[in-house]
Amino acid sequence: MNKVRLGIIGTGNKGLRLGIVGLGNMGAAHARSVLEGKIPRMELAAVCDTNPDKLEFDSQVKTFTRSEELIRSGAVDAVLIATPHYSHTTIGIDALKNGLHVLVEKPISVHKADCERLIAAHTNKRQVFAAMFNQRTDPFFQKVRKLLRSGKLGEIRRVNWIVTNWFRTEAYYASGGWRATWAGEGGGVLLNQCPHNLDLFQWIFGMPKRVRAFCTMGRYHNIEVEDDVTAYFEYANGATAVFIASTGEAPGTNRLEIAGERGRVVYENDELRFMRNEVEMSKFSRTSKQAFATPSTWDVRIPLSGHGGQHNEILCNFANAILDNAPLIAPAQEGIHSVELANAILFSSLQGKTIEFPLDAKAYERKLKQLVAGSKFKKPQKTEKSASDFAQSFR
Ligand SMILES: NC(=O)c1ccc[n+]([C@@H]2O[C@H](COP(=O)([O-])OP(=O)(O)OC[C@H]3O[C@@H](n4cnc5c(N)ncnc54)[C@H](O)[C@@H]3O)[C@@H](O)[C@H]2O)c1
Numbered sequence: 373m374n375k376v377r378l379g380i381i382g383t384g385n386k387g388l389r390l391g392i393v394g395l396g397n398m399g400a401a402h403a404r405s406v407l408e409g410k411i412p413r414m415e416l417a418a419v420c421d422t423n424p425d426k427l428e429f430d431s432q433v434k435t436f437t438r439s440e441e442l443i444r445s446g447a448v449d450a451v452l453i454a455t456p457h458y459s460h461t462t463i464g465i466d467a468l469k470n471g472l473h474v475l476v477e478k479p480i481s482v483h484k485a486d487c488e489r490l491i492a493a494h495t496n497k498r499q500v501f502a503a504m505f506n507q508r509t510d511p512f513f514q515k516v517r518k519l520l521r522s523g524k525l526g527e528i529r530r531v532n533w534i535v536t537n538w539f540r541t542e543a544y545y546a547s548g549g550w551r552a553t554w555a556g557e558g559g560g561v562l563l564n565q566c567p568h569n570l571d572l573f574q575w576i577f578g579m580p581k582r583v584r585a586f587c588t589m590g591r592y593h594n595i596e597v598e599d600d601v602t603a604y605f606e607y608a609n610g611a612t613a614v615f616i617a618s619t620g621e622a623p624g625t626n627r628l629e630i631a632g633e634r635g636r637v638v639y640e641n642d643e644l645r646f647m648r649n650e651v652e653m654s655k656f657s658r659t660s661k662q663a664f665a666t667p668s669t670w671d672v673r674i675p676l677s678g679h680g681g682q683h684n685e686i687l688c689n690f691a692n693a694i695l696d697n698a699p700l701i702a703p704a705q706e707g708i709h710s711v712e713l714a715n716a717i718l719f720s721s722l723q724g725k726t727i728e729f730p731l732d733a734k735a736y737e738r739k740l741k742q743l744v745a746g747s748k749f750k751k752p753q754k755t756e757k758s759a760s761d762f763a764q765s766f767r
Pocket of ligand 1 (some may be wrong): 393394395396397398399420421422423426437438439454455456457459477478479504506548563564
């Protein structure tokens with residue numbers, strides 16, 4: 373992330389003074405976006421990474437190896453936290469307590485109790501506190517949410533989401549000592565890749581009543597945490613949902629199927645299809661005189677393209693929220709829900725039983741601490757090649 377590699381001198385647009393903490397794959401990409409002027413009204417004023425090799429920036433960008441110093445430097449109005457997940461809580465609390473606006477990467481914390489601590493530190497509501505749930509900017513998911521809220525699909529009966537297109541190699545897992553360990557990350561696919569999907573899940577369908585889940589630790593990779601998940605949810609209205617995720621299947625699938633009283637919505641392969649029943653299916657079932665008939669349907673492909681502004685849209689929205697009180701796309705407080713879902717899925721699998729919501733945050737924190745303390749796993753050594761491969765694929 374130095375000026376030679378980037379070929380960029382300067383701080384980006386003048387405006388809100390941003391500090392970025394953590395300049396790995398994600399933090400460096402955010403820094404690049406700001407430096408390239410892609411975020412109107414935002415300038416990169418300071419950066420921080422515990423690894424000094426990541427701090428070769430133009431002299432206008434202040435550099436720090438300790439987040440405490442960046443936060444107290446007076447050089448920034450806001451911080452973006454892009455460090456490994458556990459430290460989102462501690463750095464986030466420190467930044468909020470010192471009066472800064474905060475944008476935190478997903479997941480906002482590793483477990484529900486830490487989310488509660490982080491959210492409790494947001495006492496001054498004039499400080500903007502947002503989370504990087506960039507997939508909320510995707511028009512496909514926005515449309516699905518709108519369809520459900522409008523009632524056009526009727527009452528939801530069943531949801532299936534298969535998200536196995538998060539394929540990762542052993543080189544990926546070797547690319548960071550913290551990755552896929554209980555102590556470094558607090559989980560696997562649920563805490564790293566799936567926060568986006570679980571956030572959309574609760575954003576679209578709300579929180580379930582209970583979950584029974586099955587996770588396999590290191591099914592496809594030499595890791596101690598889950599890389600394969602099947603979760604079964606039940607909702608207050610009797611609807612059910614199955615969520616399947618994996619980082620070990622290729623080719624993977626991303627298929628979201630929602631069955632409601634007025635038909636079925638399917639999102640797959642960048643296509644959103646709505647097969648709408650002319651009448652509600654349960655009413656049809658009660659009133660039809662024929663044994664094998666089904667309701668007539670209209671079959672519509674909803675015309676949508678592209679995947680929205682993603683990370684840069686969240687960054688622009690963060691600046692607009694601070695400067696103009698624009699409503700946030702993803703308030704950080706909402707980030708607790710995806711963490712609670714991830715924790716409950718793991719807890720159910722580890723204990724072999726159904727977990728009721730709300731999750732007992734303290735009980736799960738105790739369980740996670742036991743997993744960390746009991747870990748005998750030795751992480752394979754990181755290779756230069758695996759790290760550079762990963763950076764390439766990330767871009
Ligand atoms: N929104 C997205 O699409 C997306 C994509 C990738 C990663 N992320 C999130 O970003 C975060 C970082 O992931 P990554 O892949 O960039 O990891 P990474 O390992 O590539 O980078 C982490 C960086 O943080 C630095 N660091 C660690 N502890 C620090 C501390 N206390 N203070 C300052 N710097 C510190 C490390 O030296 C490293 O440079 C994770 O929480 C991850 O979930 C989000």
